[in-house]
Structures are given as structure tokens and as C-alpha cells.
Amino acid sequence: MRLYPLTFKPVYKDYPWGNTRLPELLGRSAPEGIYAESWEVSTHRDGESFVANGEWAGRAFSDVLKVCSKELLGSAVEGDDFPLLIKIIDAAHPLSVQVHPNNGNAAEVQGEPKTEMWYFLHEEPAKIYCGLEPGTTREDFESAIERADVESILRTVPAHRGEAVFVPGGRVHAIDAGCLILEIQQNSNTTYRVYDWGRMGHDGKPRELHIDKALRVIDFEDAADPICEPVPRTERISNVCTSDYFVLDELRVDGSLELVADGSSFHALFSADAGFEIAYGGGYVESVARGSSVLIPACLGAYRVKPAGAACLLKTSVPVK
Numbered sequence: 001m002r003l004y005p006l007t008f009k010p011v012y013k014d015y016p017w018g019n020t021r022l023p024e025l026l027g028r029s030a031p032e033g034i035y036a037e038s039w040e041v042s043t044h045r046d047g048e049s050f051v052a053n054g055e056w057a058g059r060a061f062s063d064v065l066k067v068c069s070k071e072l073l074g075s076a077v078e079g080d081d082f083p084l085l086i087k088i089i090d091a092a093h094p095l096s097v098q099v100h101p102n103n104g105n106a107a108e109v110q111g112e113p114k115t116e117m118w119y120f121l122h123e124e125p126a127k128i129y130c131g132l133e134p135g136t137t138r139e140d141f142e143s144a145i146e147r148a149d150v151e152s153i154l155r156t157v158p159a160h161r162g163e164a165v166f167v168p169g170g171r172v173h174a175i176d177a178g179c180l181i182l183e184i185q186q187n188s189n190t191t192y193r194v195y196d197w198g199r200m201g202h203d204g205k206p207r208e209l210h211i212d213k214a215l216r217v218i219d220f221e222d223a224a225d226p227i228c229e230p231v232p233r234t235e236r237i238s239n240v241c242t243s244d245y246f247v248l249d250e251l252r253v254d255g256s257l258e259l260v261a262d263g264s265s266f267h268a269l270f271s272a273d274a275g276f277e278i279a280y281g282g283g284y285v286e287s288v289a290r291g292s293s294v295l296i297p298a299c300l301g302a303y304r305v306k307p308a309g310a311a312c313l314l315k316t317s318v319p320v321k
Helices: 061-073 138-146 211-217
Strands: 006-009 011-013 037-041 084-090 097-099 116-120 126-132 154-159 164-167 173-175 180-186 192-195 237-242 247-253 257-261 267-270 276-280 284-288 293-296 301-307 311-317
Touching: 006 061, 037 267, 037 293, 084 267, 097 211, 116 237, 126 164, 138 211, 164 237, 192 211, 247 257, 247 301, 301 311
Parallel strands: none
Antiparallel strands: 006 293, 011 037, 037 084, 084 180, 097 173, 097 192, 116 164, 116 180, 126 154, 126 173, 237 247, 247 311, 257 301, 267 293, 267 311, 276 284, 276 301
């Protein structure tokens, strides 16, 4: 079976802090309900993607990778599994204050390493918490937890549409109410909650905290600025973030833009602004709806994106070393 741009059925999560606006904001048809997260591209066991279009429709993403992992993922990806998890987060209430392990300590706490980044899609003013106030010690942190005053030691960062922050494993963080975020992360679902704002879970009981494990993975020496500073690559392409695990580029397109999947990495495209067409392979055209994600196989070669009007497209790939 041939490879082509793949779209997927979103995997929705109804966590207690979730919102109801995601289908409307992204132009999706979905019943009323809580849509805290939409897992867009994933092979994770907690929410695997299934192909929605073409010859592979109805097949699990992992099944497709069993047949053609290198052609789809690219030579820069080690192994035959999708290395990332791409999701959309819509918060009606603050998420828990939490931390994830990194590659150096995940095995020690029996977790999966998780470094991530957030690209903000919301229009209204909002904020996030990302990192600790400078000089915060482990003792300060434990004292704040005991006082239920964790917010006082968190670094508050304004969150504006079109901006992004980087959240390495080990950095304490929380997303506040009102945020709509495209999150790019390692393929992981390990989260250690340290504070949950006194919230109850679906069962009416406080959600579990993981303070002991969190204290083992928090980087109390981390004082880096979390805000990503875009770097122009061409007149219409800027690099928002490059890490050891993922690369996010912002494509400003008014008309069409030529791109190349040269075999080194897949391209995962998303636009909250407009639907777009992908022309490739000597005459094939794939249409992608506004607010939907599409995975360009690494082997696709030259292709052209043409949005319905001026739009910002976000392109995720892996670093080529």
C-alpha cells in the first residue's frame, strides 16, 4: 500500500479541568461534552491514533508503522515507533501543578521521560506557570506544599496567541484557565502531580498526588527562561523551538508554499486558522480541514501546501543530527 499524507481520528480526554469549546474553536463535529485534550498523533497505549483517510483508513497508527516505519518516520528517528505525542489542550480550569521526569531520571522513578513545549492558540488573555521563582529550594517547595501555597513559588508567564514555551523534564509547571494549546512532547504519559488546587476527581475524591516521585525529578537548579524566541529561517518560515526531541516551525502562508520531506523526518502539520490542500506526487491532492492534524511521510518528497486564505501552519519534525 502506498504512503500519503495521513489524517487521524482525534482521541479525546475528559479530565476534570477540561473545557467544552474545542469542537467549535477548531471547526470539528463532535457531541456536547468535556474536551480537555485531543490526542492528534499518537501511538501511546493510553490513546492510540487511528487513520481517518485513504487506503489505511481504520488502521491503528502502530499497525501502519509495522509495515513501513522508516519510510514514514524517517532516518533521523531511532527505532520503529512514533517518538512524539502531539495533542491539543483546552483548559476551563487550571491544570494541576506537576512535573515530568527526564531521560536521566525516568527509569529511577519507573516513569516515561517527558519533555514538551506549548504553542498558544487562544485569543483571550491567559497565563501559565513554568518553573520556580529564582532561589527556590527543595525546603521552600516542601513548605509551600504544606501551606497549600504553591502558587507563590511558581514563575508566572503571560500566554499570548502565537507564542510558545519550552518545558523540559524536571521543570515544575501548570496551565491556567483559558489556555488553548498545541502541545508537542515526547511519547509519554507520565505526570507527577504535586498540587491540585483542592479539586475533586470524577469520583468526588481528591486526585492522587505524587509528591515523593516529583521531588526526585524536579530540577531545583533550573533557572532558564521558558519563553521560546523564534528564529527566522526564510521570509515565511521561522523556527519556534528546536530541542533534542522535536522541532517546531511556524509557516506563514498567503498563497502556497513548497516544502520537501527528504527522507530524514516526518512533518506533522496543523493550522487553527484555515483548512489547506497538500499537492504531491505528480497530481495527488489531500484536503485537510481547519483545526485538524496531518502527518506527512518522510519519504513523500516535494509537496505544496495551499491554505484557504492567509494562514499560519505549524510543522513538527525531529532534529536531524
